[in-house]
Amino acid sequence: FNAYFLNGFFQDEWKLTRRLKVSAGMRYDLYLPPGASRDSPLEFSRKFKTDTNNLGPRLGLVYLLREGRYRTVVRAGGGVHYDPPMLRLYRRATQNNGDPRFFSATFQAGSLLGPEFPNRLGTLPQGSVLARDVDAVSPDFKTMYALHSNVQLEQALAEDLSVTVGYLRSIARHIPVYRNINCRPTGGTLADGRPVYGSLSINAIGNVNVNPCTDRQFPEFRTILMAEASGNLNYQGLFIQLNKRYSSGFQLGASYTFSTARDDAPESNGPDPLVLSDPSNRTTDLGRSWGDVKQTFRFSMVARPSVRTRS
Numbered sequence: 460f461n462a463y464f465l466n467g468f469f470q471d472e473w474k475l476t477r478r479l480k481v482s483a484g485m486r487y488d489l490y491l492p493p494g495a496s497r498d499s500p501l502e503f504s505r506k507f508k509t510d511t512n513n514l515g516p517r518l519g520l521v522y523l524l525r526e527g528r529y530r531t532v533v534r535a536g537g538g539v540h541y542d543p544p545m546l547r548l549y550r551r552a553t554q555n556n557g558d559p560r561f562f563s564a565t566f567q568a569g570s571l572l573g574p575e576f577p578n579r580l581g582t583l584p585q586g587s588v589l590a591r592d593v594d595a596v597s598p599d600f601k602t603m604y605a606l607h608s609n610v611q612l613e614q615a616l617a618e619d620l621s622v623t624v625g626y627l628r629s630i631a632r633h634i635p636v637y638r639n640i641n642c643r644p645t646g647g648t649l650a651d652g653r654p655v656y657g658s659l660s661i662n663a664i665g666n667v668n669v670n671p672c673t674d675r676q677f678p679e680f681r682t683i684l685m686a687e688a689s690g691n692l693n694y695q696g697l698f699i700q701l702n703k704r705y706s707s708g709f710q711l712g713a714s715y716t717f718s719t720a721r722d723d724a725p726e727s728n729g730p731d732p733l734v735l736s737d738p739s740n741r742t743t744d745l746g747r748s749w750g751d752v753k754q755t756f757r758f759s760m761v762a763r764p765s766v767r768t769r770s
Contacts, residue, residue, distance in 0.1 A: 460493035460553065464543055470517070482519040488541045489513065490602060493549045500557035501677075503595040503685065507549060510602045515539040529615040534625075537608035544602060548635060548686045551594040557680060559591070592682045601688040605631040619704040627696040627718070634690030634724040636741070637734045641683040642672040644739065653737045684734060689741060690724025692748060709762035716755045720748040 470484030492507040499505045517538030525531035574580050611625030644654035657671040677683065696718030703711045723745040725733035737743040 460549070462493050462546055462549070463491040465489040465491070478523040480521045482517075482521075482536075484517045484538075486515040486517065486541075487513060488515065488543075488602070490544055492544065492596075493546070493553065495549075496553060496556055496558075500559070500591075501593050501595055501680070501683070503598055504552050504556040504593070506598075507552075507596055508598060508600050510600070513541045513602050513604070515541055515604070524612075529617075531615070532613045533611075534613065535608075535610040537606065540605050540607060542603045542605070544600075545635060548596055552596045552686070555592070555594045557591050557593040591680055593680055593684075595683060595685045597685050597687040599688075600686065601633045603631065603633045603635065603688065605629050605692075619706040621702050623698075623700040623702065625698055625700075627694070627698065627716075629692070629694040631690075631692035631694075631722070633688035634692060634722065635686050635688060636690045636724045637684045637686055638689075638738050639672075639682050639734060640685045640738070641675050641677055641680055642738065643674040643676060645673055653743065654739055656738075690722060692720065692722035692724065694718065694720040694748075705761070708765060709760060711758070711760040713758045714756070717753065718751075718755070719753065720751040721746060722748045 466486065466488045468484060468486035470482065472480060472482045474480045489509075489511060490513070491509055495505055495507045497505050515538060517536075519536035520534065522533045523530060524533050606629070608628045609625055611623050613621050613623040615621045642656040644656055645658070647655040649655060656673070657669065658673050660668045660670070662668060672681065675681070696716050698714055698716040700714040701712065703709075723741050725735060725744055726749050735741060735744055
């Protein structure tokens with residue numbers, strides 16, 4: 460399939476006073492998703508939405524708080540940044556859209572419908588009901604974006620050495636999340652309050668049969684994993700940074716960050732993406748992000764060696 464990512468931006472800077480400089484801009488991103496199969500058995504997979512409302516304003520300020528040999532500078536900035544959609548969402552929805560040419564059949568141990576080992580299943584036994592697991596993309600799918608902002612104070616300690624302290628904030632919205640939309644609750648709840656969607660039964664020979672969905676919204680399908688742009692993330696961090704500009708043959712930088720990140724969007728980038736543990740309440744999955752690293756330290760140095768030879 461083909462997908463097209465188009466973008467354009469403009470920016471400008473103004474030195475309003477001898478101490479104050481302003482930088483501003485606007486970026487527009489247009490992501491054209493792949494085409495869908497119009498004869499898909501699942502209605503949601505016959506057309507993919509194109510989100511056209513992706514305007515990202517940016518603003519930055521620099522203010523010279525104190526002049527002199529060891530200057531003090533305040534910087535602040537913020538902006539909206541859109542992220543290209545993961546094409547694997549559309550690939551899954553296209554390849555696994557419920558086309559009856561591709562299906563899987565599962566039989567519990569002891570089932571009369573299943574073949575006895577080592578025989579293989581050539582065709583479905585007569586009377587079998589074919590229910591398929593499918594993937595889809597929500598009809599109102601939106602482009603994920605993040606609002607990044609920061610404020611920092613830099614103090615010069617020497618001609619080529621400075622220390623910076625600052626605060627970072629990132630708020631992400633419309634993170635892709637997979638949710639099973641085909642199951643209706645049965646009315647019962649688990650001990651932690653989550654609703655029950657299926658049932659357990661024990662047959663005559665003692666095998667436990669699990670029916671994860673007893674009331675389907677679309678009976679012709681089993682699980683319908685739909686990618687929805689519904690996840691939220693909140694990141695905050697405090698940092699201190701030491702910088703030495705290149706002089707005397709070397710430069711260095713060191714920084715320490717203390718941060719926290721929380722979201723309600725289970726990780727969906729792996730080969731087996733996680734889904735919401737409670738399809739009816741996204742806040743059940745609210746907690747520390749997979750990428751939540753409380754403390755981070757970085758150090759880098761660039762040096763130019765000096766070699767002298769004698770002839």
